[in-house]
Amino acid sequence: MSRRRVLIIGAGVAGRMAAEQIAAHPELDLEVIGFVDDDPTLAGRRRFGLDVLGDRGAIESIVTTRGVEMLLLAIPSAEGEVVRKLLRTCRRVDAELRIVPGIREIVLGEVRWHQIRPIQPDDLLGREAVELRPSEAAARLGGKRVLVTGAGGSIGSELCRWACRSGAAEVALFGHAENELFELEEELAADHGDVPVRVDVADVRDASRTGRVLAARSPDIVFHAAAHKHVPLMEKQPDEAVKTNILGTRNVVDAAIAASVGRLVMLSTDKAVRPISVMGASKRIAEIMLQHRAVEMGDEPITRLAMVRFGNVLGSRGSVVPRFARQIERGGPVTVSHVDATRYFMTIKEAALLVVLAGARAQGGEVFVLDMGEQISILELAREMVAMSGRKVDIEISGLRAGEKLREELWTDEFAATEMPKVHLAEPRSPEAASFKEVLERLEQFADDGEVAGIRREMQRLVPELPDRLGETRSVG
Known part of the structure; x- marks a missing residue:
């Protein structure tokens, strides 16, 4: 049975670790055909024993002409827009997209195949996630x-x-x-x-x-x-x-x-x-x-x-x-x-x-x-x-x-x-304390009585953008 062909996006340390992991696990039935990388100095060169076949703009043609079935994103700093563009490419060419783990694992040299995972919703953020140490x-x-x-x-x-x-x-x-x-x-x-x-x-x-x-x-x-x-x-x-x-x-x-x-x-x-x-x-x-x-x-x-x-x-x-x-x-x-x-x-x-x-x-x-x-x-x-x-x-x-x-x-x-x-x-600006307390007292009474109209009316005294009735909208500028 022929092995699935893999194109690694990113010819840096993460890309090298990913290629090494695939080579170390023949039971995965995967074959890395090369890298793509946006660094123009790498174009046409060999990195870690594999060819750099072009930049990210060439991905679609490489996948089509070389029968690639899996794209492997090996750029730990890639933002959500990059991931979303790659997903759109995968939709067009019917390829799978996977991603390497974060920068901590790269720095420690701990990338393992079991960590290379499918794309998850968190990867689609339009920015780099803020990490809590x-x-x-x-x-x-x-x-x-x-x-x-x-x-x-x-x-x-x-x-x-x-x-x-x-x-x-x-x-x-x-x-x-x-x-x-x-x-x-x-x-x-x-x-x-x-x-x-x-x-x-x-x-x-x-x-x-x-x-x-x-x-x-x-x-x-x-x-x-x-x-x-x-x-x-x-x-x-x-x-x-x-x-x-x-x-x-x-x-x-x-x-x-x-x-x-x-x-x-x-x-x-x-x-x-x-x-x-x-x-x-x-x-x-x-x-x-x-x-x-x-x-x-x-x-x-x-x-x-x-x-x-x-x-x-x-x-x-x-x-x-x-x-x-x-x-x-x-x-x-x-x-x-x-x-x-x-x-x-x-x-x-x-x-x-x-x-x-x-x-x-x-x-x-x-x-x-x-x-x-x-x-x-x-x-x-x-x-x-x-x-x-x-x-x-x-x-x-x-x-x-x-x-x-x-x-x-x-x-x-x-x-x-x-x-x-x-x-x-x-x-944010806030209303005067005295008027707020009065509204709060009325809100409590209306909530106890289940008076929807009264609740909306009192809320509007504090947040005038709120519509008068269910389903309406007001201009918010």
Whole structure:
């Protein structure tokens, strides 16, 4: 049986290691025919016993004329746009695309064939991912008592893992998703048996229970990840968004201050910027609440409060990537809301990084935002995931759902750089404290009574971009 022909993209150290691994494993039935590299000084030369056949512009013709079945990307610094272009090439010529591991493995000389893997959604980021060094996390979390609300969720559970890896004195899992908490507790016990892990089945909407838990755990740091995040569902049930995202946050902040917690970081969203959805408005109002509480506590606060705004987190439960994956697995169609829809994306590890760093640097009321590069086309993401699957799956345009934007934003007002690479400080304006408190009281009453119209009306006093009725949109400039 003839061996599958492989073309390696990148004639550097990573390319050499990949070629050596293939040569060392004849059972793979692979044959490297050469390299392509954009360095013009390498054109037509031999590298590591193989020909450099051209630059990346020649890939398609090389694949076609030489019967290449696999492209192997061996450029550790390759950005998402490079990966996306290669996927488009693979679609046209019916070739498989694989990728070598990251720069750490290259530096240590640890590239092995089992590490050379298929393309994953994280590889499609339009930028280089921000990496969290274990030593940096340990410096922020080591020896600290950490409590995470919404600990069973994608980001909440990742924060718990980082806290355990960093040698936290204790990690408290706070949430109402008992199955997820049970599984996470078992995982952490198996992987980090030296770190005490506590589980508190509780709901942030229960002020009394929340207060008792924080008083008992006495955490140094609280990461507040509990929230309702699905835009269409919250459009139909705005009272639930108020009770969890706004009032639940108030309960956590009150409990943290009462328990003399050193720092609290709330996870927010880019949908809180000029929000046209109930979910986005509820998170913006929660941001305002933290800013007001920070001002009330002055320059020497009991608890330092901060917020971090995320884009879409690749691979998190309920997000677009796993939804596309499920649709592809079922044979399609893959549904995209609009041909022009774009979103910011970040990885779960990046989300954890931003939260940890924000918690360490919080002085009071800051909103931290990660530079997530350019927004990514959702239609292109769908096409690339279909290409990654190797299946023939249709893509359908379903139309924007209520509360959805074509494009998201990260800030509307001023923003400033920080000493942290790729992390900015947004400076959103907030309403007067007195009027905010009055609106909050009315929101609570309307949420208790299930009065949808009243909820939207009060939200509009704080976030005027919010439409009057379900499914409407307003100009956001």
